Amino acid sequence: MRSPLHHAERTLRRARPLLGTLVEVRATAALEASALHIAIDAAFAAVERVQRRMSFHDERSDVSRINAARPGEVIDIHADTHEVLSAARTLGDLCDGCFDIATAANLVRHRLLPAPAAGGAARQPEPGVTYRDLELLPDAQVRWRSAGWIDLGGIAKGYAVDRAIDELRAHGVTSAVVNAGGDLRCFGESAPIHVRAPDEPSALLYLGTIENASMATSAGYFCGLQIENDRVDALVDPDRGTCIAWERSISVLAADCMTADALTKVVRLAPQSALGVLQCLNAQAVVIDRNGLRACGREWLRPPPAGSPATVLKFDTGRIASL
């Protein structure tokens, strides 16, 4: 085995257009540049694999095959897809169904997603289908009880970041950040974190640092559609069965990026029950709106050092719903 002491530590930073955004990998290791490039290539390849398996748009993906399947039909999927479906189910159960991957029909109706390609178009989802109608069977198989359409857009990006991090570690990288359009995870050295101001994406707010943690932020600033007088974003409220708009920037910090990614939607849709879910999953929420910034849950985020003149923002000890 090559001793890492033979090479000076170096950092490389690369980005590729993946997952519908720019995915950036910043990696540090005491490796030759060529070996570090190979590690980053492997991280991008891991993201591409997740994209291929879990894309709503690619008709060969596991998701498309699930969306094309008839009730009762057993569908073989990759173990990774099964893992994401299983995590989505756990999360859905924890928040009484507010996180529901089977709401894709609403996104299609609002044209935030195109209708499923080819096979999927052959059948429509039955009304009222939820994630609970998709049975998770052993050996990486699933089966619909009632036919639905799933979209993993709210969770798979974070999962892809996690798999990229695994590859970097496996290749001897000692410190890294993977950032997929705002869903990021780091290990090794602590990483400074900025978020965009929700009302004005050009302004960046420095929040502090994180170490061996993940952070995902959801806000409506670059996506969404204007429909008549309302703006809608790619977020479905299962209770109302409709797409709604983000009004603020919601960040969630957690150990893994899949959890952070998915929990941003839970905090947005069910602020009343989000605190329990955050605690259960050892996560922290940071919400920025016109009243300022508030945080709750486990303290992953290390604020700027004491002594730096920091502004004390409006303090609200009320219910989390006031987030």
Add this chain to the structure above:
Amino acid sequence: MNPGARIVVLPVAAVALCPPAYALVYMSVEQAQQLMFGTHALAPLPLQLSADQIAAIERDSGVKVYAGSLRAWKADDGYFFVDAVIGKHDLITYAVALGTDGSVRQVEILEYREAYGGEVRNAHWRGQFVGRHHGDAVQTGRDIQNISGATLSCTHVTDGIRRLLATYAIAIAPR
């Protein structure tokens, strides 16, 4: 009370950008050539597109062609391109390696520049956050790390690659 159940207000140091802009440089053209083609020699490939070719590329790709944005090189085992796309708020320069059969081998972002016109709005709201300046990390042209919530679409990069593939098929492959 469980300490995790408290809602706490974190001190936050904000950076109001004036002018709001930042840039990330991932690699130079030479570094991308080295990464994608190693020791294979690359020779510049002049691209003088005729009006007919430009019209055909735009028809084929559905993307507007800007004179001079695309640069091309040829190696014994493929082609190397550098192109730029302009979004609503950003300029992205990227490199693409094609195999000799015209298939995409690799795409790397070279540079990302973000710029917003106009003044920083809502100064009152921003005033709440102004505590300290995080170094000068976010001034024009400087580097900034780890923006969470930077959910920028890469649609225009995808469009650019489609235009590039159409350019290859119409203006290079037939040579």
